Amino acid sequence: MIVGAGISGIMASYEFKLNYPEVRFITLEKLDVIGGSLPMAGGAMIAMHSRTHQAAGKEAEMEDIISVLEISMGHEADREYVTNIYEHADAWMDRLVDLGVEFNLNNVTPASRANNDRLSAIAAMGNGAGFTSFLNQAIRKDPFDLRMHSQVTELIVEDGQVIGVKVEDAEKTYNIYADAVLLATGGFSNSRAMLEKYIPLYQRSISRSGAGATGDGIVLTERFQPEIVGQANAMGGSLRASPTTAKLSGNFVVAADGKRFANETNANAMIRAIGENNLSAYLLMDGKFENTAALEAGIDSGLVRRFDTLEELAEGMRIDQETLLETVAQYNQAAANGEELEFGLPAASATPLDTAPYYAERIYVMHFGTIPSVKVDHQMRLLDGEGNAVPGLYCSGELTEGNLYDNKYPGAGYGISYAAYSGAYAAGCIMNDRGAASAQ
C-alpha cells in the first residue's frame, strides 16, 4: 500500500512497477489530483551525475550534497541516511526523464548560492506545474493501480504489526490488507492546530502547499507515539504579498502602529518579529521606486495601493498616522546622514520615503512546507516512542523531512528531490525486508 500520490508516492509506485514487477501494490490518493505540493513548487531537482546534470555541465558529488546540508544546519548530517537516499539519485532522476519529464537546461541554479557552486538544481519545463503535467501523462501511458478520492483514515494493526489500512472513498469505507504500508502523505502546512503545536512561529502564516498537506501521516501514526524530529521551522518561509506574487523590493516596513520592527534585509528576523508579535506588516515605497511595471501590475491586482501623501497612506492603510510620520522622519534623517538605522539596517540599503506618490503593500508570512517529522530509521521504517521499528510501516517524503535536515531548508531542489528519492528508496527497503523475512 502506498498512501499519497505526491512526488514521493509516485516515485515509490514506479520503483515497484519497474523494478519489482512481481509485487502487487495499490496507491491511494485522497484528492482528485496527483502531485500534492509539486504543482505549486519551483520544480527543481538536485542529483550528482544524472544525464540532465551532465547535459547542463553541472556535475557534483555526494560530498556536495552533504556539505550544503551541514553548512545550512550548522552541525553534522546523518551521513549514512543522506547517502542511502541520494546514492541512486542519478538513476532516479534519469527515470523521471524516461517517464517523460522534461527538464529545462536554461533553468539551472546553484542549490545553495552561499556555499556551493557545484551542486545544481535543475527545474522541470514549466516548473512544478509542468513537472506534474508530465507525471500525469506518464501515469496515463504507463499506469499503475492508482485510486483517487481514497483517503486512508486509519492503520489496521495486529499484534503491533501494521497489516493494512482503512479507506474512505465517495461511496464506501473498506479495508485493504497489505504486507507493508508506505505513508507518503506530505507535511502539515494546512493544519492550523499542528502549526500551533509544532511551529508556533508560523501558526498564523499562509500555506502555499498542496491542499492535501494536512498532517494525516502524523495523525495516522500517533498510536505509536513516534518522536517528532526537526526543529520548529517551516520550509521556504518568505514574506510575500500573495501566494503567487513576490513582494515588491524596498526596505521600509512598518506595523499598524507605524513603527518599524526588524531589519528589512533580514527575512528571518522579519518573519520572527511578525510571528512572535502577530503583526500586520506593510511595505512602503515612494515615487522613486523604479520598477513601474511591477507597481502598475500590483495596483491592477489590488495588492498595491497608491497615495498622494503619507497622511493619506496612513489613513488608507489604517496605520497610526502620528507615529508613521515620526518613523519616516527618523528613517530619512538617518539615511541622509549615512548612519546605520535602527535594527541594524545599513544606510546603503535604506529606501527613504520623500517623493510622492507613496505606495503601500500589505505583506504576509508564507511557507511552503514543514520540517518537524515522524522519526524513521535508515530503512524508512517508522520508529515508535521507544525507538523500535514498527513492523510493516514505512514513511517517506515531506512526512520525514526532519530526518534529512533538522532546522532550516538547505536550498533549491532539496525538497522535491528528497521526497522523490526517499519514496523510491523506501520501496527498495520494503523489498529488502520482505526478502529478509522470506529467507527466515
Ligand SMILES: Cc1cc2nc3c(=O)[nH]c(=O)nc-3n(C[C@H](O)[C@H](O)[C@H](O)COP(=O)(O)OP(=O)(O)OC[C@H]3O[C@@H](n4cnc5c(N)ncnc54)[C@H](O)[C@@H]3O)c2cc1C
Ligand atoms: C509553493 C511551493 C514551492 C516549493 N518550491 C520548492 C523548490 O523550489 N524546490 C524544492 O525542492 N521543493 C520545493 N517545494 C517543496 C516540495 O514541493 C515538497 O516538499 C514535495 O513536493 C513534497 O512531496 P511529498 O510527496 O512528500 O508530499 P505532498 O506533495 O504533500 O504529497 C502528499 C500526497 O498525499 C496525499 N494524502 C495526504 N494524506 C492522505 C491520506 N490520508 N490518504 C490518501 N492520500 C493522502 C495528499 O493529498 C498529497 O497528494 C515547494 C513547495 C511549494 C508548495
